[in-house]
Amino acid sequence: MEVNPNLELLSIIFRLSRPSWYKDYNPNNNRVSDLDYPYLKDIDDYFAKYKDSNAVKMATELSNKGFDGRSMVLLASYMDTHNKELLQEITSNTNASEAEINKFINAVLEFSKESNFKAFYTNHTSFYQDIVKGFAQQNPDIASILPAAEAFFHTKLKPVRILLEPSMAYYYEAVAMNASEGKEIYIAEGFTGAIHGKPFFSTGRGSGGANAPVTIAWLISYPFFYKAFSPYASNISEYEGLYDSVKEVMKLWGTSNLQGMILQTASAAFVTYYLNLTYGSESASKYMWMYTTGGLYFLPAFIKVMSEYMNTPNEGFNVLVSKLMQTVREVYVKTNGGKDLSKVIPTPTVLDFARQAKKTGVKIFYNPAALNAARMAGSLMNYVGVENYTFHTITNVTSSDLKGNIILIVSSDDLLYKLIEKQLLVTFNGSTVYSKVTGKTYHGPTMFAEILKNPWDPNGLLYIEVTQDWTVTSPVPVRYLMHYIISQGHNILETR
Structure with a gap:
């Protein structure tokens, strides 16, 4: 170097x-x-x-x-x-x-x-x-x-x-x-x-193993995929709807079309393979979901094809690329041209919430101890282009106040959380948090966020953030295609 x-x-x-x-x-x-x-x-x-x-x-x-x-x-x-x-x-x-x-x-x-x-x-x-x-x-x-x-x-x-x-x-x-x-x-x-x-310089290690040189692994793979996918440029343009469905997110990646998105996804899939080989399945799974929720929503499908490829030693790299192109076609059909991402990832997502909030606005309700978190939620709305949002404390809130799209920032002992706890993907019990998705239990100050249908209004969406104590927890590291996340500080424990 x-x-x-x-x-x-x-x-x-x-x-x-x-x-x-x-x-x-x-x-x-x-x-x-x-x-x-x-x-x-x-x-x-x-x-x-x-x-x-x-x-x-x-x-x-x-x-x-x-x-x-x-x-x-x-x-x-x-x-x-x-x-x-x-x-x-x-x-x-x-x-x-x-x-x-x-x-x-x-x-x-x-x-x-x-x-x-x-x-x-x-x-x-x-x-x-x-x-x-x-x-x-x-x-x-x-x-x-x-x-x-x-x-x-x-x-x-x-x-x-x-x-x-x-x-x-x-x-x-x-x-x-x-x-x-x-x-x-x-x-x-x-x-x-x-x-x-x-x-x-970036190492990308936070999304992989303790010493995983994720950024370098990504870059090593890129020129191979860049050259291999070039002959498919005209075919790729037929499926541009897959890019259009997340173009707001992909532009933040510096990616302006589906071909660039496919290259990013292929390199991320190679990194997942490398992490699994070198650091184990837990590291690989964490990385996969980090980048899936970050915008590369057909990454799990690419990883499946690559796993089959690595179990077939005599299969050439060009055969793999042709199968990845077939996967692109299959995802295009499955998602109705990128219009229904629920066929490939859990929804609704932060991006779904942002798009709906742009049309009809959003109300931010917060525990007074979570004022900073509420302000960050407002900054997030600004960032994604939502202009119509208002702030309210949860004091004396009624069900009629909770219509439309709402952001709810509460503690695990707040009544509003208790009212909808059974509908959420986690259960808080004192200092522990149980994930209904993976069956894992986490100990200590933990943040949870989820996007779901508004329980008080079927026409609205709810974005909820919950923790045990707002004085000792860090903000949720938001991913645009995330449906839920569990984190401790900057460490993402689970996300989908």
């Missing part, structure tokens, strides 16, 4: 150019300021006088022809390896010719020489080394991914090159190329925040 000079050089040039695609990766647009993270100021101060260079102008021109974040890591990898596959992928995915790309490379090299980028990079060597050291400590189990990936994709893999990107935020790309033996993978990962001037 490294801070790759070519990728860093290109990211600086595109930071100076600021094309439209870059805004999603600009740390300044992702709550990172120069005060929090002086490295950005170092870049801007050092390279500002080169913003009118030929390389920066060409970066803008290429971006107008479809050059984007993926193209950037392809180009950095090409500059490292001179592997023609990478150049061909850039030209096939953009309107730029090979000659234009080579001309841009010459301009980049000229920019590097003119600005003395080598001196800038050398002056930050200790900073880069600290980044690499910290990432390695956060991801001690990375080596465990390779044998799992080799078995899954039926190919030999060289050690993965991880390119840490300290000048771009939430940037995740991976490319695979043919090597002398099997495949070589380059992974580029941007940072997700900064503390005391140092960037930190």
Whole structure:
């Protein structure tokens, strides 16, 4: 793993150019300021006088022809390896010719020489080394991914090159190329925040095992699925209704169509396989439901197909992909073109609640001790585009007040909870919580949330949050396609 000079050089040039695609990766647009993270100021101060260079102008021109974040890591990898596959992928995915790309490379090299980028990079060597050291400590189990990936994709893999990107935020790309033996993978990962001037990177471990390098596992799988699903592009467009049913959520993932959603789902299914193999079924199940409720609602169906694939050693990877496409068709039919997700996941969900609340409004009733939770519920409504909502305490509330769509934020000893306890998926008994779904019992301060038909109004929906003591519990980590959730702090114990 490294801070790759070519990728860093290109990211600086595109930071100076600021094309439209870059805004999603600009740390300044992702709550990172120069005060929090002086490295950005170092870049801007050092390279500002080169913003009118030929390389920066060409970066803008290429971006107008479809050059984007993926193209950037392809180009950095090409500059490292001179592997023609990478150049061909850039030209096939953009309107730029090979000659234009080579001309841009010459301009980049000229920019590097003119600005003395080598001196800038050398002056930050200790900073880069600290980044690499910290990432390695956060991801001690990375080596465990390779044998799992080799078995899954039926190919030999060289050690993965991880390119840490300290000048771009939430940037995740991976490319695979043919090597002398099997495949070589380059992974580029941007940072997700900064503390005391140092960037930190996502591991995804909260959704997997204690040391599970989930983000890296996801990225290793992505280029394989990216290439394998490309021939199906025209077929995939027929089932776009599957994307439309959750497009509000998928846009938050940075995914703009069904093809992108399928790629995300396939990579999540591979990670589930890896977690099951390395950390056990409980870790894998937790991850699967985290991402199913996060928006990838046909993930369980993909996982079923992949499990059958791994039990059939002689079945090729391309056969798996064709079966996954068949699964997409089956889900499309089963859900009536994505219009009825209850056929594949438990409903109603948070997204169902938000859509209905947008039309008819919502009333938020809360235990006075849960004022902060009520405010967070209001913020959630704002976030999903609900404008018409009001706040009320549960003091002296009557059944006639509880008509329409309501959010109920109560303690487990409140009367309103007791009145509908039998209809909910959990039972609170003092300091313990029993799940009617899994049969598990949890001890200590626990949060529960569920979306269901409003017991006081069949035309409305109820979103309820319950805990034993609002003074010692953390907010519910809301997932858009969740039907219920049980959590302790930030640890999700169950969700569907």
